[in-house]
Amino acid sequence: MEKKKIVLPGEFLSTEEEFAAGRNTFDSDDGNVYSKIIGSVEQDNQTKEVSVKPTVDWNGLKRGVIVLGRVELVKDSAVMVTLMLEPGNPKKQILVPGSAMIPIRNVSRDYVERLKDVFKVGDIVRARVAKIMPGPTVDLETNQPDLGVVKAFCSHCRKPLHQFGPNLKCMVCGSTESRKLARAYSTK
């Protein structure tokens, strides 16, 4: 089977003369057709339409579902997360990187001043799907005791951190760190 071309939102697909805008695409004033979503390109030579099929597996992903994700980026207003079926196995991603996020207001019931103090890149988080929006993007929340970071790595030497009371400690370099921890933080 021919390998399908994967496109990003806003990526050029065709001129309107060649193919009309089909599913998950839009035509622009410049006479070109662009993708609305991340997915694979499908050109129908009969109907002369170009469409994009979502690469995201939405099976079972809905509001209230508990997911695991890896923190990719910590910004001022939100944490970008890659959702996974199995943490540590990049082949088991269920969404493309950066398409899920935890907005700062969804992090905790306590006041969070700086997201950098409660999440770090590489952390594995247990979160609940709060909202699914077109794009696709997913808003997550960790504002329950059972939600938050379940595994974290030392920001100095990348070794797994161990929990000591409310904090985390690196047994290799001695660094002490804080996170928004889930009740079931992994000690392994």
Ligand SMILES: [Zn+2]
């Ligand atoms: Zn360390």
